[in-house]
Amino acid sequence: MSPDSFTPLSRRAMAKRIAEDIQDGWYVNLGIGIPTLVADALPDSKDIFLHSENGILGFGPAPDPDHVDPWLINAGKQHVTLRPGASFFHHADSFAMIRGGHLDLCILGAFEVSSDGDIANWSTSAQDMAPAVGGAMDLAVGAKRVWVATEHTTREGAPKLVEQCHYPLTAPGVVSRIYTNLAVIDVENGHFVVRDMVSGLTPEGLQKLTGAKLYFRENVNA
Amino acid sequence: MINKQVRSVADALEGIRDGSVVMIGGFGSVGQPDAIIEGLIEQGARNLTLIANNAGSGHVGLAKLLNAGRVSRIICSYPRSSGSVVFEALFQAGKLDLEIVPQGTLAERIRAAGAGIPAFYTPTTVGTILAKGKEHREFNGRTYVLEEALPADVALVEAWTADQFGNCVYRESGRNFNAIMATAAKLTIVQACNMTEAGTLDPEAIVTPGLFVQRIVHVPERTLLTDSSASAETRKQAA
Secondary structure: OOOOOOOOOOHHHHHHHHHHHOOOOOEEEEOOOHHHHHHHOOOOOOOOEEEEOOOEEEEEOOOOHHHOOOOOEOOOOOEOEEEEEEEEOOHHHHHHHHHOOOOOEEEEOOOEEEOOOOEEOOOOOOOOOOOOOOOHHHHHHHOOOEEEEOOOEOOOOOEOEEOOOOOOOOEOOOEEEEEOOOEEEEEEOOEEEEEEEOOOOOHHHHHHOOEOOEEEEEEEEO | OOOOEEOOHHHHOOOOOOOOEEEEOOEOOEOOOHHHHHHHHHHOOOOEEEEOOEOOOOOOOHHHHHHOOOEEEEEEOEOOOOOOHHHHHHHHOOOOEEEEOOHHHHHHHHHHHHHOOOEEEEOOOOOOHHHOOOOEEEEOOEEEEEEEOOOEEEEEEEEEEEEOOOOEEOOHHHOOOHHHHOOOEEEEEEEEEEEEOOOOOOOOOOOEOHHHOOEEEEOOOOOOOOOHHHHHHHHHHHO
16 A cells, blocks of 8 residues: 655645634634634635734734734734724633633644543643643633644654643643644544545544544545 | 822832732733833832733843842743743742733633622633642533632733823723723822823723722833834834
8 A cells, every 4th residue: 555645734724724614703712823824814705803812802914014013912922903893802801702602713722632622732741830821721611612723743743633631731621623734623522523634645644643543524525 | 189190100119018919911012011110120129929911021021020039929821932031040940939820810810809809710720730729619510610819919000091080091902901900909000101181081981990090100102103113123122
């Protein structure tokens, strides 16, 4: 059997793939890393309000360098722009939106995701006494849907999709879908269910790069 | 007539004692009241406990205060950012106690303190190491942890425009922790980029009513908004 011949998606392509699945009218929070890139990939044809922890609803893509507003940053402390209909509020209101279940979706990066939907994305060791949690734990338990955007494996090739997370959890049982550079995978009843894969990759090839059993939809796109 | 405006940063910080719990507004460098933070170094109070989202960056503002050895404990959600070199060095040397609090829990603990609510239940941290040792309780089939209000002796806040009554408005994402911290301290000190005559702010637009504020000092914005790229660069260096 010949080895799989496939090209993993770039980070930008992953962001574009995710943007396709965000529905018109949703209020969405984007975590740091690949999720942040989704802000630049959203089509103008949809009204999607992006939420930032530091008190913005309705921010837009990064500004061009000549039009940077120093008072306008996202949660990753990058400069952003405003879309029509945007609003400002303080941190308690911002997390009322998050914790109160008002956001349709939050997209987080992750170190690991388990087939039970557990996510670990804030600390790489229980011995690390100064990890930075930020808003990740509030987002993970508060948004109506939690999607993860991550490379399928670590740089060393270790699986990030696993049976059980080894790193300290951000929240248990909250992730419903994972977008990787190789596949889109739903988390359903304790199982990873593959929705689509990059072309040229076989189910066996994807399974080898994954730390838990994969199930495949009958009409999986590849 | 009420006039809460003081003449100098030194006047604004008068009387802050050793061992005080000090809230510092801002998210990253946006809305961080750098002038009164650095004024605290001159003021001399020691053994402070800081409550802030971040632990400072570079060597200005919050980082400068940490570097001066005035802080023994910090309560924050995100101490490690690129450039948080002062925090990192002090923490590794064992010279700084740290309490990590999820950002939403931090915001709500501050809000609760300002609103006279001693504690509340939140779903955040359930099933994680940050929930260890905390009271858990079930409501409607879901588990929550008990978190206590987080009051302070002093809040240092940056507003965009204030009047002599203490009414404040903020600029864009500069509202962040400032507006809630202003409610949660015995002594709220505002660093205002602009001052306006009492009674001239639009009542519909005021975010922090003056009753929450005790002192205001006018510190004109340290960057030029007319030259946006340059100001962004200045802010970046400040961060």
